[in-house]
Amino acid sequence: MTPPSSVPSSGPSSQPSFPPGATLADAGEFGLIEELVRRFPQGEHVLVGPGDDAAVLRVRTGHVVVSTDLMVEGRHFRREWASAADIGHRAAAQNISDVNAMGGRVTSLTIGLAAPADLEVAWALDFAQGFADECALVGASVVGGDLTRADQVVVAVTVMGVCTVAPVLRSGARPGDVLALAGRQGWAAGGLAVLGRGFRSPRVLVEAYRRPEPPYDAGPAAADAGATAMIDVSDGLLAEAGHLARASGVAVDVQRAALDLAEPLQAVGAALGADPLSFVLGGGDDHALLATFPAGADLPEGFTPIGTVGEGSGVTLDGAAYDGPTGWTHF
Amino acid sequence: MTPPSSVPSSGPSSQPSFPPGATLADAGEFGLIEELVRRFPQGEHVLVGPGDDAAVLRVRTGHVVVSTDLMVEGRHFRREWASAADIGHRAAAQNISDVNAMGGRVTSLTIGLAAPADLEVAWALDFAQGFADECALVGASVVGGDLTRADQVVVAVTVMGVCTVAPVLRSGARPGDVLALAGRQGWAAGGLAVLGRGFRSPRVLVEAYRRPEPPYDAGPAAADAGATAMIDVSDGLLAEAGHLARASGVAVDVQRAALDLAEPLQAVGAALGADPLSFVLGGGDDHALLATFPAGADLPEGFTPIGTVGEGSGVTLDGAAYDGPTGWTHF
Structure with missing residues (x-):
């Protein structure tokens, strides 16, 4: 198997490409995705990152741990109670935590963002930056995503990780423990x-x-x-x-x-x-x-x-x- | 590494546990999740299926293909234009297709369902059955998910697959092809x-x-x-x-x-x-x-x-x- 070439890492843009107050509708899907992806550096295990039909990952161990979570505005977070970056950190943290609870370490995440067309681009970019920064704490990469319009902000995250010893389940506790x-x-x-x-x-x-x-x-x-x-x-x-x-x-x-x-x-x-x-x-x-x-x-x-x-x-x-x-x- | 025991396969219930017209709010989260999970038989590669903090998968090849998609009611589907089972089939199909387009075969999917509390349980179960039936066409398992309340139905799917030869990217076309x-x-x-x-x-x-x-x-x-x-x-x-x-x-x-x-x-x-x-x-x-x-x-x-x-x-x-x-x- 010939591995495809790696995706180069790139940091966030220091010069935002969108005028202040620009909304998702103003930005258009593809320009916005490009800016979002710039915030997600790719680790060495990522052979193909965001931008194709799917990402391609090199998996070193034979066991992969997978979990998924939804966060809905007004139910799991309120935009007036936390910054976009905070909400990004939280979205990543709660998913990384699911792999943590198996005794695993996270390697890769995907993120889906559904949002109203009048959401400010700055919110989406700051959210992505917070998400990326939390992932960086554990050395994980955001390898794919989706962006679409909805009436309220919904964030869908899937996390993948590996265990180097047997995963720890909920079901193993014994009397005397x-x-x-x-x-x-x-x-x-x-x-x-x-x-x-x-x-x-x-x-x-x-x-x-x-x-x-x-x-x-x-x-x-x-x-x-x-x-x-x-x-x-x-x-x-x-x-x-x-x-x-x-x-x-x-x-x-x-x-x-x-x-x-x-x-x-x-x-x-x-x-x-x-x-x-x-x-x-x-x-x-x-x-x-x-x-x-x-x-x-x-x-x-x-x-x-x-x-x-x-x-x-x-x-x-x-x-x-x-x-x-x-x-x-x-x- | 001692693999945890496999999750037994189980078919859908022939006796629905909820009264006709019951809503998600009536059903409660955990009873509904149990019914949903019954519709998702687990393949041999699934060491731990739905129900723990994360699923655990055995991966035979060193390369994993991953993609994620959102479907939003009113934008990607209308409940009056298609049955719940149809929408389940479609949600699975569009994600399986992303792995297909890499030249891969799907092994595992996760599914997040955000829905209004007054959505009928029957809709969610039929949706899940359609989703499961489409996955069965390619021998894939639904290994995890999330369920939460939202103002409109949002379906978030992540798909994982494997390639037995090099993944086919968008970027390899050459003049003369x-x-x-x-x-x-x-x-x-x-x-x-x-x-x-x-x-x-x-x-x-x-x-x-x-x-x-x-x-x-x-x-x-x-x-x-x-x-x-x-x-x-x-x-x-x-x-x-x-x-x-x-x-x-x-x-x-x-x-x-x-x-x-x-x-x-x-x-x-x-x-x-x-x-x-x-x-x-x-x-x-x-x-x-x-x-x-x-x-x-x-x-x-x-x-x-x-x-x-x-x-x-x-x-x-x-x-x-x-x-x-x-x-x-x-x-």
């Missing part, structure tokens, strides 16, 4: 609560919502350390613990004292009259990792024990049912 | 024109629009036969010829006499007062393949010569510019 958490948890939910009331501080929480910082090294580290099950927290901590318990056929108990109720969460709880614990138990936008390890295993860096796995089914908090808000439903 | 076409061309555009006037016949054209039949074997056959460039016709024949000419740095001439103005196209042209040639030159929903081959090459089965490649740039019809409608723009 330790439940552990990596990454901030509840901060983004606190930030979202603040924004929902029309405030902009504490800034650290608002920023945690706008631009999450998933623990990207923790997923492969957990796989290497022998994690028995793993899931990323996108629907809320207790909800995800429930998904893991159900898939594994076990019961999970979360220990309240082990959860970190950081000072900004307590401050927001007090200001909004909310239990800060509800952000930690119900929040999903930080993309923390929840994993189980055999008892006595050395937890990899970044993981803190927060509970136990037992016989039975369901999720408890300190051995009892929790009746607060526990997460996100899509319909 | 023969331009050839595989598959029906213009039929879907004729059907769409009929539907747009409120008619339902000729049925053969309406069906061609509702459920295209791309020439799936022609892509790999062209690659095997040494095609120098290939593209799938989704933006219109002349428009795609233009993309190919530009990417290859050549001029393309299409010979009018070589184009098949089938009887139903002539009938519709007469009835609507349209030049039937405009359907053939401007239509894009059949997903025909346009390819170039070295002069004197034996064209693979299904391909008909329709023109020539020369020095220069641009596309001509019988050596002259064509001033009719030539295709589709996205903004």
Whole structure:
């Protein structure tokens, strides 16, 4: 097989080609795609990048991990609550996190953007730049995409990655395992609560919502350390613990004292009259990792024990049912 | 690496779990996803199918071909013009066609469905069944997806495939090559024109629009036969010829006499007062393949010569510019 020639990398244009305030309708599809693609440098594994009927990737391992997510304006993000670059970072982060939760590392992403014709070109380009910058954190390339008109902004991302050891599924937890958490948890939910009331501080929480910082090294580290099950927290901590318990056929108990109720969460709880614990138990936008390890295993860096796995089914908090808000439903 | 256990195949439920008229909001996310996933049997290459953070695929070759597409209700399809199953077939077909145009064969797809909460469950399930049935034509599996609420139906598909010989790019056409076409061309555009006037016949054209039949074997056959460039016709024949000419740095001439103005196209042209040639030159929903081959090459089965490649740039019809409608723009 003769590989096609590689696509040269190119950085973003420092001189925007579109006048200020230009919309997608003004720009036209092909000129805009050219500008978008300039923001997506291609890694060495990309034999053919954006611009043909399909991208062509060199895959070094025999196993590929794949996931896909939709983000809809007004439901998963609001343009008035975060910059276009922030939303780009978030769209990439939540998808990279799905591969992280398998213990994999992301190599390639595709991105579909549906948007109203009056969306400003600057928004689309800044979104793409934020998306590309988040991908660069893990060395991944945006290898393809699609752009079309719709009534509201919809972002569709597919992520591909590789695992160097066996992927860590949701279904491997066993009674006696330790439940552990990596990454901030509840901060983004606190930030979202603040924004929902029309405030902009504490800034650290608002920023945690706008631009999450998933623990990207923790997923492969957990796989290497022998994690028995793993899931990323996108629907809320207790909800995800429930998904893991159900898939594994076990019961999970979360220990309240082990959860970190950081000072900004307590401050927001007090200001909004909310239990800060509800952000930690119900929040999903930080993309923390929840994993189980055999008892006595050395937890990899970044993981803190927060509970136990037992016989039975369901999720408890300190051995009892929790009746607060526990997460996100899509319909 | 210990591969996780395979996902068992399962056919669609013969007993729907939802009452007639139930909406997505009635069904709830997780029950609906379970029903959707039952419609997607998993091939042997799928080590982990839908239900975890990501799917895990075994990839036998070192090269993977990837493409992504969005379909938006009111823009790419209308629910009143085609059944849910038809729209599912079309969504799969247009994505499989992108891999076909590289000379590859599809192994795996992901599908994202954003839809209003009042969409009927039956629509989503029939859509999924049509999508699955089209994938089955090429032996591909739907390995993952996402489901969320939006104001209008948006379908986001990503397709992955493999090439057993070098992928055929848009950029390899050389002066002296023969331009050839595989598959029906213009039929879907004729059907769409009929539907747009409120008619339902000729049925053969309406069906061609509702459920295209791309020439799936022609892509790999062209690659095997040494095609120098290939593209799938989704933006219109002349428009795609233009993309190919530009990417290859050549001029393309299409010979009018070589184009098949089938009887139903002539009938519709007469009835609507349209030049039937405009359907053939401007239509894009059949997903025909346009390819170039070295002069004197034996064209693979299904391909008909329709023109020539020369020095220069641009596309001509019988050596002259064509001033009719030539295709589709996205903004």
